[in-house]
Amino acid sequence: MEQGPVLEALRYPLGVVKGIAGQTRLKVIVDGSQGHAGTVPMKLRRDPMVAAAELVVTLERLCKEPNKLLTYDEECGCFTEESLAGLVCTVGELLTWPSASNVIPGQVNFTVDIRAMDDKVRETIVTSFSRLVLQKCDDRLVDCVVEHKHSAPATPCDPELTTQLKRAARSTVSAMPGHTAAGETPVLMSGAGHDAMAMAKLTKIGMLFVRCRGGVSHSPEEAVMDDDVWAAGLALLNFVDQNAVAEVELEHHNAVAES
Incomplete structure (x- = not known):
């Protein structure tokens, strides 16, 4: 089927x-400052949820429009229309701590699933996303870690x-x-x-x-x-x-x- x-x-x-597409699974951990939802001013927040949300959208953009965010590599020729076909990226799980409606989370972690028929494309997406994670977390004054959980080559x-x-x-x-x-x-x-x-x-x-x-x-x-x-x-x-x-x-x- x-x-x-x-x-x-x-x-x-x-x-x-x-x-069969190759696959990489990542876990992204975003640490910020936990606080009361009503007492911490917006300008003083280090909110990992907002950073995580931006990263999820960044991943979507990276995989829907990779040519706008990646540089074509003439040597490997891996960013052709054919090689990019079938590239898919998914955030399937997102967890917050302490997960209360009136609390700014102290930590957010989410999974990333990246698949492509071309292994060079997949590996480049993984590298590019990992770099963007650190960059955007730095911009938002939160701490981020990207853990590699699984990798399998295309068949x-x-x-x-x-x-x-x-x-x-x-x-x-x-x-x-x-x-x-x-x-x-x-x-x-x-x-x-x-x-x-x-x-x-x-x-x-x-x-x-x-x-x-x-x-x-x-x-x-x-x-x-x-x-x-x-x-x-x-x-x-x-x-x-x-x-x-x-x-x-x-x-x-x-x-x-x-x-």
């Missing part, structure tokens, strides 16, 4: 994965397997009622992690996505269409048949050559 909304938006039941799918899966998926979808062979099978990046990242250390990998309703996954609300599941199974069968025929033809060719 895709775990995202792209295939549904394209009105296409299947997609082929070109690779590309095998180009040959991807091409074969595209062919199998297109053939299958064109035979479905209401579809034609006019459209190409979408090729997507997987922003979510998969077991295939570990399998890629042992062998070549390829992946097929099935569209899901609303891009929702890991939830009671997740849903797929029966016809899409059927199409995925048939596409996989077509893929296996293609490879089986190719293997038989190769064995026959080798046998003839040896004789």
Whole structure:
């Protein structure tokens, strides 16, 4: 299952994965001065919540419009439109202490999740954001620490397997009622992690996505269409048949050559 909304938006039941995004997880800790919400004048505050809010918006800007904040590196060529495609950044958790409605927090910490198919892009975003954290915290007279919690490189799918899966998926979808062979099978990046990242250390990998309703996954609300599941199974069968025929033809060719 895709775990995202792209295939549904394209009105296409299947997609082929070109690779699994690399991921970095950070924890940002912002320390300020705790105080009473009613007695500390605005000009005298060292409010970590306001600093954290600015950092969250900064992260969004950095990942939505990286070309406006990053300098193109001619040597690595990593800031092209293609390499930046699929860059996503998320703040999924934010905690305050002491977390009371009438208290200026003394500390705020939040998580940062940065993913991209190009590892150089991801690493540059991490470095740039870490620098901006220190800069903006210094401007607001609060203390900040950026902790690196996790990092995993991107995992590309095998180009040959991807091409074969595209062919199998297109053939299958064109035979479905209401579809034609006019459209190409979408090729997507997987922003979510998969077991295939570990399998890629042992062998070549390829992946097929099935569209899901609303891009929702890991939830009671997740849903797929029966016809899409059927199409995925048939596409996989077509893929296996293609490879089986190719293997038989190769064995026959080798046998003839040896004789």
